Amino acid sequence: MSTDYTPPLADISFVLDHICGLNEINKFAVFTHADREVVTDLLSEAGRFFAQTVAPLNVIGDQIGSVHNADNTVSTPAGFKAAYQAYVEAGWGAVAAAPEYGGGGFPFVVGAVLEELISSANLSFSMCPLLTQGAIRLLEHHASDALKAMYLPKMITGEWSGTMNLTEPDAGSDLAAVRTKAEPQSDGSYLITGTKIFISFGEHDMTDQIVHLVLARTPDAPGGTKGISCFVVPKYLMNEDGTLGERNDVTCVSIEHKMGIKASPTCVLSFGENGRGAVGELVGELNGGIIAMFTMMNHARIGVAIEGLALGERAYQQAYSFAHERKQGRASSTARGESALLIEHPDVRRMLLTMESQIEAMRRLIYVTAGAIDHSEHATEAADREGNEEIAALFTPLAKGWSTDTGFEIASIGVQIHGGMGFIEETGAAQHLRDSRIAMIYEGTNGIQAMDLVGRKLGLRGGDVVREHLGRIQSSIAECRVVPELSASAAAMESALEAAREATEWLLAQTNNDDVLAGATPYLRLMALVTAGELMLRSARIASNLECGPAQLRTARFFCEQLVPGATALVPAVTAGVDSLAGR
Amino acid sequence: MHVVVCVKQIPDPAVPGALNADHTLKREGKPILDESDSYGVEMALQLVDAAGGGEVTLISMAANEETAGLRTALAMGAAKAVLVSDPACAGSDALGTAKALAKAVERAGSVDLVLTATESSDGYTGTVPAQMAELLGWPALTFAKKVDIADGTVTIQRQTEAGYDTVQASLPALVSVTAGVVEPRYPSFKGIMAAKNKPVDICTAADLGLDGQLGWAGARQTITNVENAPARQAGEKFEDDGTGFEKVVSFLENLKVI
Numbered sequence: 127m128s129t130d131y132t133p134p135l136a137d138i139s140f141v142l143d144h145i146c147g148l149n150e151i152n153k154f155a156v157f158t159h160a161d162r163e164v165v166t167d168l169l170s171e172a173g174r175f176f177a178q179t180v181a182p183l184n185v186i187g188d189q190i191g192s193v194h195n196a197d198n199t200v201s202t203p204a205g206f207k208a209a210y211q212a213y214v215e216a217g218w219g220a221v222a223a224a225p226e227y228g229g230g231g232f233p234f235v236v237g238a239v240l241e242e243l244i245s246s247a248n249l250s251f252s253m254c255p256l257l258t259q260g261a262i263r264l265l266e267h268h269a270s271d272a273l274k275a276m277y278l279p280k281m282i283t284g285e286w287s288g289t290m291n292l293t294e295p296d297a298g299s300d301l302a303a304v305r306t307k308a309e310p311q312s313d314g315s316y317l318i319t320g321t322k323i324f325i326s327f328g329e330h331d332m333t334d335q336i337v338h339l340v341l342a343r344t345p346d347a348p349g350g351t352k353g354i355s356c357f358v359v360p361k362y363l364m365n366e367d368g369t370l371g372e373r374n375d376v377t378c379v380s381i382e383h384k385m386g387i388k389a390s391p392t393c394v395l396s397f398g399e400n401g402r403g404a405v406g407e408l409v410g411e412l413n414g415g416i417i418a419m420f421t422m423m424n425h426a427r428i429g430v431a432i433e434g435l436a437l438g439e440r441a442y443q444q445a446y447s448f449a450h451e452r453k454q455g456r457a458s459s460t461a462r463g464e465s466a467l468l469i470e471h472p473d474v475r476r477m478l479l480t481m482e483s484q485i486e487a488m489r490r491l492i493y494v495t496a497g498a499i500d501h502s503e504h505a506t507e508a509a510d511r512e513g514n515e516e517i518a519a520l521f522t523p524l525a526k527g528w529s530t531d532t533g534f535e536i537a538s539i540g541v542q543i544h545g546g547m548g549f550i551e552e553t554g555a556a557q558h559l560r561d562s563r564i565a566m567i568y569e570g571t572n573g574i575q576a577m578d579l580v581g582r583k584l585g586l587r588g589g590d591v592v593r594e595h596l597g598r599i600q601s602s603i604a605e606c607r608v609v610p611e612l613s614a615s616a617a618a619m620e621s622a623l624e625a626a627r628e629a630t631e632w633l634l635a636q637t638n639n640d641d642v643l644a645g646a647t648p649y650l651r652l653m654a655l656v657t658a659g660e661l662m663l664r665s666a667r668i669a670s671n672l673e674c675g676p677a678q679l680r681t682a683r684f685f686c687e688q689l690v691p692g693a694t695a696l697v698p699a700v701t702a703g704v705d706s707l708a709g710r
Numbered sequence: 711m712h713v714v715v716c717v718k719q720i721p722d723p724a725v726p727g728a729l730n731a732d733h734t735l736k737r738e739g740k741p742i743l744d745e746s747d748s749y750g751v752e753m754a755l756q757l758v759d760a761a762g763g764g765e766v767t768l769i770s771m772a773a774n775e776e777t778a779g780l781r782t783a784l785a786m787g788a789a790k791a792v793l794v795s796d797p798a799c800a801g802s803d804a805l806g807t808a809k810a811l812a813k814a815v816e817r818a819g820s821v822d823l824v825l826t827a828t829e830s831s832d833g834y835t836g837t838v839p840a841q842m843a844e845l846l847g848w849p850a851l852t853f854a855k856k857v858d859i860a861d862g863t864v865t866i867q868r869q870t871e872a873g874y875d876t877v878q879a880s881l882p883a884l885v886s887v888t889a890g891v892v893e894p895r896y897p898s899f900k901g902i903m904a905a906k907n908k909p910v911d912i913c914t915a916a917d918l919g920l921d922g923q924l925g926w927a928g929a930r931q932t933i934t935n936v937e938n939a940p941a942r943q944a945g946e947k948f949e950d951d952g953t954g955f956e957k958v959v960s961f962l963e964n965l966k967v968i
């Protein structure tokens with residue numbers, strides 16, 4: 127069967143083997159069953175499944191979208207339900223979940239690769255499993271054993287889906303403003319009332335049960351984020367024997383009309399629409415809802431970072447084949463009387479390489495972050511665990527913010543390579559652009575990511591976490607400089623590293639926090655370029671004695687010598703201070 | 711019921727192929743399960759299900775003890791595999807391959823039915839199935855688009871140009887299955903994990919009593935030359951002046967396709 131998505135398994139394997147340390151992760155006691163051969167089989171079979179079963183539904187999902195019906199049900203586009211059923215039968219959702227409840231217990235980084243494959247195939251479709259994964263993780267870490275036993279097995283198989291109910295009309299970036307109420311009942315349960323908006327897959331027809339995780343306040347809870355608790359609210363109440371009972375009082379009153387990811391229903395959920403209130407159970411500590419959300423935040427943010435990478439990859443594959451088919455104009459290589467293929471034009475090649483090299487850079491940054499999470503959870507030495515936790519904390523906003531910005535930029539280049547046809551919906555290039563836009567907004571807007579970077583991460587250990595990170599980059603550059611083909615790239619990285627140091631020290635020295643916040647977004651971009659640049663440089667060095675050496679060298683040199691220098695140009699923006707941003 | 715499926719592990723067709731100096735195909739990268747054989751695997755799993763029990767054994771001959779393609783078929787649900795792998799196999803012609811596979815069938819124990827594809831995707835001589843049946847002394851039923859087993863007999867619908875013939879034989883028998891007749895299942899995550907622990911019996915030419923009969927030593931065919939396929943001839947263009955359909959019809963008649 128011909129498909130329009132080919133899983134990029136060669137580059138993924140290179141990253142797993144040489145950059146993010148899967149061979150070390152596999153040695154941790156909990157992962158010994160996840161040997162390299164099984165990971166290879168798993169990725170190739172899952173990739174084939176997503177490419178053949180899920181990817182072909184991407185366009186129809188965009189054209190038809192999910193539909194809200196008069197009876198407040200939601201119908202996903204034709205084919206989605208059957209494909210989801212096949213996904214459940216294949217069991218792909220279980221791979222990285224906990225073995226106690228039927229999961230495969232694979233490393234997080236392997237789960238992350240599966241997310242890349244399914245998100246490239248069909249971002250709208252992927253959101254149902256992705257949100258379920260987030261809900262599973264939260265329950266694994268915080269729910270009582272009884273709740274875990276009740277919900278996890280079927281969520282891990284994918285038979286039931288999960289949602290995250292955070293956002294309200296007045297509580298988006300600022301969750302302290304959450305108003306949904308939770309009234310305690312004599313039997314220990316709670317009655318939830320209020321309205322949540324923008325809830326992805328809050329209602330749909332692909333699973334029998336939907337397990338909502340809802341942030342709400344009990345009557346005498348303190349104000350702000352310290353008074354928010356997390357509740358599990360099933361669409362159907364659970365009978366003692368684990369079968370589904372009565373319909374709970376949670377209603378999807380409407381869904382949004384959106385710019386992209388149209389097959390993913392974005393729901394307004396009303397709790398207590400029928401007068402009573404939806405029955406929920408407390409998850410974790412009373413007033414510990416935000417903390418519970420925070421424990422899965424790195425995972426969820428990496429999930430969204432992957433969406434930027436995944437749509438960039440999909441857009442690139444499409445643009446690449448178009449550039450090899452479409453003839454237009456003449457290039458120096460064109461024979462007399464013939465037209466050139468687009469790929470023969472230097473400017474088109476620049477566009478393609480801008481896409482390709484940044485995709486590789488994102489993939490490295492994201493999987494290194496995911497691998498750091500595995501190390502931080504399972505490494506045998508405490509120092510190793512702590513060091514990796516710092517890396518994961520520092521890299522997560524870089525991965526989320528930069529990869530989703532870049533994914534959108536790449537999708538835009540994809541449109542550009544198609545010329546006028548790129549602007550025409552039938553071509554499909556525009557869908558990637560529209561779909562990729564959301565990843566910059568949800569799971570903490572990219573502005574919030576930048577604030578997280580300068581507010582929480584930069585100050586870790588008085589700035590030493592960042593300084594040590596930059597120190598490791600310096601050592602790596604020194605190792606790479608000795609490879610003759612990499613000397614120019616190493617030199618470009620040196621200058622960028624200098625810029626990163628200057629920007630970092632300036633931010634650390636500020637006393638007015640607004641001056642720091644004013645430089646947050648350019649600082650995130652600068653740090654991401656330098657961090658990803660080192661990963662590209664290192665890839666080329668490692669690959670220099672491998673068969674993929676020339677390919678790695680080509681993209682690494684382009685990235686380091688032509689894109690990384692942009693980092694230096696960001697210093698003035700980082701260090702301009704808040705006075706430079708006066709409004710009118 | 712015990713069904714054996716012959717599965718060839720071939721170089722990934724997505725990767726550009728290359729030839730050795732002796733005109734044989736380079737088999738260096740990770741091989742994959744020949745898609746033609748995925749239908750036989752699916753068919754075998756369905757037959758065993760329909761029979762209410764039994765198992766599916768895979769048989770393959772491949773270089774370097776390669777199991778990547780076998781693992782796909784094991785993950786689909788086959789129980790075990792016999793893999794003939796021996797540097798002495800290099801250079802085998804179709805008959806040598808058939809000899810090795812026939813001996814491997816004997817090694818697999820008491821077998822009711824052997825399934826193969828009608829031809830492999832890389833070598834595509836289409837001769838191995840009949841040769842194997844002859845060596846085993848079993849009936850060969852070829853080009854099956856449907857296979858039924860009942861009371862010790864196998865009945866197939868044999869694909870023909872006009873439709874199909876119904877052909878029947880007593881078991882044990884060998885049946886070659888045409889591509890596309892069943893929908894091969896995707897290996898599941900559980901299937902892939904289970905495949906890790908399924909037995910693969912790796913044996914050499916000597917183990918099969920075929921010392922000196924496989925590979926270059928036993929081959930009766932040699933490849934004397936390899937040429938690129940001729941470039942496609944330019945097509946014939948018909949201007950449609952209202953009678954275009956007549957020209958197309960007479961063109962097709964000349965080709966004897968209608």
Ligand SMILES: Cc1cc2nc3c(=O)[nH]c(=O)nc-3n(C[C@H](O)[C@H](O)[C@H](O)COP(=O)(O)OP(=O)(O)OC[C@H]3O[C@@H](n4cnc5c(N)ncnc54)[C@H](O)[C@@H]3O)c2cc1C
Pocket residue numbers: 290291292293297298299300323324325326327384392564567568569570571572573574577
């Ligand atoms: C398609 C879609 C799906 C979604 N799915 C879910 C879901 O499943 N579950 C869920 O709970 N939510 C979901 N959301 C909600 C999403 O997470 C929020 O939209 C997002 O967090 C931003 O909140 P907001 O829309 O209120 O924007 P605002 O918070 O109003 O932000 C507007 C702008 O102001 C900036 N800004 C806000 N506060 C600050 C600050 N303190 N400092 C600097 N800048 C600031 C932001 O960066 C942004 O650029 C979804 C949204 C969409 C569109």
Ligand SMILES: Cc1cc2nc3c(=O)[nH]c(=O)nc-3n(C[C@H](O)[C@H](O)[C@H](O)COP(=O)(O)OP(=O)(O)OC[C@H]3O[C@@H](n4cnc5c(N)ncnc54)[C@H](O)[C@@H]3O)c2cc1C
Pocket residue numbers: 716717718719734735744746747769770771772773774799800801802803804805807811825826827828829830831832833834835836837838839
């Ligand atoms: C290590 C090695 C080296 C080889 N070197 C050469 C060489 O140098 N020159 C040469 O001519 N041939 C060589 N062969 C054999 C060649 O690749 C073919 O297997 C053989 O010629 C059969 O021809 P075919 O593929 O056209 O089979 P077909 O008759 O087209 O195959 C029909 C069906 O028979 C079964 N089948 C065929 N081959 C195998 C197999 N190997 N394992 C399992 N099932 C199978 C499959 O079900 C297949 O679909 C080599 C094989 C191996 C394993």
